[in-house]
Amino acid sequence: MNDNDYRSDCALTQELRDCLYDLATPERPPLGAITTMGRTHQRRRLAGIAGGLGATGVAAGAALALGLTGLLGAAPAQSASTIRTTAFTLTMNANGTATLKLNINVLLEPGTLQTDLQHDGIPALVTTGSFCSSDPSPAGFNQVTGGPKSPPGSPPVFTINRAAMPAGTELSFGFFQLANVGGTGNPGEETAISLIDANSYTCASIPPANGYGVMVAHIPGGPK
Amino acid sequence: MSQDKAGFAEFFTASWDPCLRAVAASTGNMTLAEDQTAEAFARAWASWDKVSRHPAPRAWIVRAALNAGASWWHRRSKETTLTTHDVANTDSRGTGLDTAVLAALRRLPARQREVIVLRVFLDLDIDTTARQLGIAPGTVRAHQARAMTALRSELAATTTEIKR
Numbered sequence: 101m102n103d104n105d106y107r108s109d110c111a112l113t114q115e116l117r118d119c120l121y122d123l124a125t126p127e128r129p130p131l132g133a134i135t136t137m138g139r140t141h142q143r144r145r146l147a148g149i150a151g152g153l154g155a156t157g158v159a160a161g162a163a164l165a166l167g168l169t170g171l172l173g174a175a176p177a178q179s180a181s182t183i184r185t186t187a188f189t190l191t192m193n194a195n196g197t198a199t200l201k202l203n204i205n206v207l208l209e210p211g212t213l214q215t216d217l218q219h220d221g222i223p224a225l226v227t228t229g230s231f232c233s234s235d236p237s238p239a240g241f242n243q244v245t246g247g248p249k250s251p252p253g254s255p256p257v258f259t260i261n262r263a264a265m266p267a268g269t270e271l272s273f274g275f276f277q278l279a280n281v282g283g284t285g286n287p288g289e290e291t292a293i294s295l296i297d298a299n300s301y302t303c304a305s306i307p308p309a310n311g312y313g314v315m316v317a318h319i320p321g322g323p324k
Numbered sequence: 325m326s327q328d329k330a331g332f333a334e335f336f337t338a339s340w341d342p343c344l345r346a347v348a349a350s351t352g353n354m355t356l357a358e359d360q361t362a363e364a365f366a367r368a369w370a371s372w373d374k375v376s377r378h379p380a381p382r383a384w385i386v387r388a389a390l391n392a393g394a395s396w397w398h399r400r401s402k403e404t405t406l407t408t409h410d411v412a413n414t415d416s417r418g419t420g421l422d423t424a425v426l427a428a429l430r431r432l433p434a435r436q437r438e439v440i441v442l443r444v445f446l447d448l449d450i451d452t453t454a455r456q457l458g459i460a461p462g463t464v465r466a467h468q469a470r471a472m473t474a475l476r477s478e479l480a481a482t483t484t485e486i487k488r
Contacts, residue, residue, distance in 0.1 A: 109472050115425050116444050120345045123420040128340045129362055131333055138369030211391035227458030303458050
C-alpha cells in the first residue's frame, strides 16, 4: 500500500459524503403530489381493513384487486389478489385474510416481504438472522395467524387475519439458516412468527422455539 | 393539512433532498430514485402517526424507497437472487452518480451498502442502525468494516488502473 492508494476510514467517509452533496438533484415535487399518492395508499389500506372486518367484503375485495392490478396485470374483480416472488407467494383472500406461502430453497429478501405485507395492510417487521419479539407478547396471536398447514418438509403456509391484529401491533417474521434444524442433524431453515408491540420490542440473533405467542416452522435444506 | 398530519410538511421539506440523494447514490439511477423516494414519502404520509414517532424517520423513508425499488425490480425481472437492490444504471450521466466511489458503493453486497447508507449518509449511530435493520450492533460494525475495506480496495485498484 502506498500513500496514493491508502484511504483512512475518515477520509473515505468524507469522500462518500462529498459525493453525496455533489449530486445534481431534481427539484422537490409539490407537497400536494405526495399527499395525493398518500391518500391512495390510505384508501387501499382502509379497503383492506374493511375487507378483513367483512363489513363490505365484496366491495373491498374488488377495491383490493383493482389496487394491485397495476402490479399484477388484469384480474377479475372479487377474486383473490396474489403477489408472487421466487421466495414467497402472498395471496389476499376474498374474506379479508392473507395467505403467505414460503418457497423452499430460495433466499428471501426481508425488505421485499415486509413492504408487500405492509402494502396489503399487514404491519410487519421481517428480519433475517434475527427475530424480534415483545415481552409480554400482545394478546390475540392465535386469532391473527394460523398454520403452518403444510406437512414437514413442504413449503410452510401461514394464514394471516389482519382484522384481528390489535392496534399498535405488527407481525414479526424471523428467518434463520441453521446447521442443525429442529434437532434433525441436517441443515435447514427456521421461520418464526410472533405478534409484537410496534413501540416496544427487542431483537435477538438466537432462533426461538415454539412457545406462547411464537410459532416456528422448520424446513430441511437451504437456499441454493 | 389535518391535525393528524401535523409536522409532515416540515419533515418533507427538510428531508426530501437528503433522502433522495441517499437513495440515488445507492441505486445509481436518479429518475428511479425520485419515483421511489416520492413513493416512500407518500407511504409516510399515509402512516404519519407511526412514522412521526419513528426514531429515525429519514431512515424509514430511505429503506422504504429502496424496498419499493427492490419489489419493483424483482417483480419485473423475476430474478432468482433476491439479495440486492441493484437496478439498471442507465441514468447516472451528468448527475454525479458515476463517480468511482459511488460506483464502488453500488457494487457492495446489499446489507453492507445499507449500513453505509444509514451510517454515513444519514449519520445514524450504531444502535439505531442495528434496530433499523433488525440486526445486532456488532453485526452493523462488522458490515461497516467489511464495506470500508472493500471500498478502499476497489478505489485503490481504480487509482492504480488510472495511473497505468
